[in-house]
Amino acid sequence: MNPLIKEITAKFLNNDDFFLQQDYFMNNSVILMGFNTLVDLTESREAMHMYIEKAISVNITEEELLSLFGEVKESDINVLISSILQGKLIIFFAKYNKFVVSQPIPKLLNRFTEPPTNENVLQGPLSSFVEDIEQNIGIVRKQVSTDQLFVKSVYVGKDEKKKISLLYCENYVQMELVNNIVRQLEMNLDKEVHNLQNLSKTMGFSAWESFSKFKTTELPLEAAQCLRMGKVVLFVDRLPLALILPSLLWDMFAMENDRNYPLPLMLSVRFLRIIGVLMTLIVPALYVALVAVNPEVLRIELALAVSQSRDSVPYPALVEILLILVILELIVEASVRLPKSIGPTITMVGGIILGQAIVAAKLVSNLILIILAATTIANSTVVGFQNSLSIRLFKYLIVVLAAMYGVLGILAGLVLVCAYLASLNTFGVPYIQINVAKDRSNHG
Known part of the structure; x- marks a missing residue:
């Protein structure tokens, strides 16, 4: 032998x-x-x-x-x-x-194309990516039927080889971006990739950045539009997502599915998302600032109403709002982890009962429940669950600054957030840049 x-x-x-x-x-x-x-x-x-x-x-x-x-x-x-x-x-x-x-006839180990589970689609195609990388590339080719679409694949990992495929449209993309990504992957072929944190390290990204350098989507329509905008799409074998580089600030406000609406409606929806982000960042901090530091800003009638709602509440405004914020975060996390059959019921009933009980016990005011419920709803208008998590994180920074410096602290917090966003870049592309397409025309 x-x-x-x-x-x-x-x-x-x-x-x-x-x-x-x-x-x-x-x-x-x-x-x-x-x-x-x-x-x-x-x-x-x-x-x-x-x-x-x-x-x-x-x-x-x-x-x-x-x-x-x-x-x-x-x-x-x-x-x-x-x-x-x-x-x-x-x-x-x-x-x-x-x-x-x-190449043999394989065992059927992959599921069929199904509607997306993490992203809702209105008036658009209902197909989504699956775990098989070859099938995902084929789905994209059906969406982008051009000879300018190119695919480059590499295998990374020392003990477990994982296939990563890179897709780009040559007539839209900046080739310098493609070359930088390919060079970074080829420099780290021995690193294991089991999740997005591993992939971020392989791509040379910092593990402590609050905003992900990848825009993740399970919608082929979104991936196809990003290719036309001059971006690069990455597929990792056994991961039913398209990873889009670079991720930009405008990605949390715009979806390709919006273009199925008339133009005034599309602009209105995107404007609502911007308002939702601003409400998430500012409203909780504004409550703390106006109650604890700058009550003189309020009109006398409004100041008296706020004071009456906080009657017998033993905690300062900062402790009060942090307590409710943490409870809301637990409710949101529970709604994600619980089975779909009982998750919405338990979280809705638990939120109503807990909210009424905590107000009746005089631990928080009625007003703060209204404010934080509106904030939670506003935070959900952002495109992408990962983006909403990042916005929720910065909300706490601004609340703490508002408790220390009032309205001035809110302004300082917004400046810090804007400065942080301006400092981010992906392979030389600034995070706050609107368009990365080669011809700089309006694709998005």
Whole structure:
């Protein structure tokens, strides 16, 4: 037996789903190797025998014979093992002492295209990405049917090879951006990628940045529009999301699905999202500032109403609002984690009962519940769940500054947030830039 086959057998000796079977192709003794959990061996063998019967009448050379079944590989144990782990079928021709990596008929391990679960679509296509990277690339090609769409794939990871594919439209994208991304990936081919934090480290991003450098979407329509805007789309195998670089500030206010509305409605919806972000950042801090530091700003009637609502509340305004903010964060997190059948009911009932009880106990005022309920609703208008989390984080910074310096603290907090956003960049593209397309025309 070939020594490489012995090494492969020894490597997968403890795997019950590994097969090593002998067969005959055109009177040539061959050995088939792979995982029966990834390869449909019966269907693959039948398909190859049918293909051989059609080609048997033609006199072919040794190279042509081997190329019928796949790609001839050098005798490299690491390449062969990696191919087996990726679900390929290894064919060893004893007569020629060569290995061929063949693409077999795979086991059906992928789900069909389904409506998106994390992003709601109104008046738009309901397809979403799945875990299979090849299928995702095909979905994008159906959306962007142009010869200017290019795909480049690399394998990263030392112990577990993970395929990452990069898509871009050459007539829109700045090639410097593409080259920077490819160079960064090729510099870190030995790093493992199991999640977005691993991928961020591979791309050279800081792990402590509050705003993600990736715009994530499960909608092919969004990915296609980003390609037309000069951005780059990344797919990671077994991750049912498109990762879009660079992520820009305007991405949290605009969706491609908005363009299915008349122009006045589209502009109104996007304006509402901007108002929602400003309300999320300012309203809780404004309550603290006007109650605890600058009550003289209020009209006397409003000041008396606020004072009456806080009658018998034992805590200062900062402690009061932080208490309710934390409870609301717990309710939102619970609504995400609970099963869909009971999640909305429990969070709604729990929020109503808890809100009434905490007001009746004089722990907080009635006014603050109204303010924070409106803030939570406003925060949900932002495009992308990850963006809403980032906005919620900065809300606490501005609340603390408002408790210390009042209205001036709110202004200082907004300046700090704007300065932080202005400092962000992705491969040289500023976060606050509107457009990255090569021709700088209005694509979004």
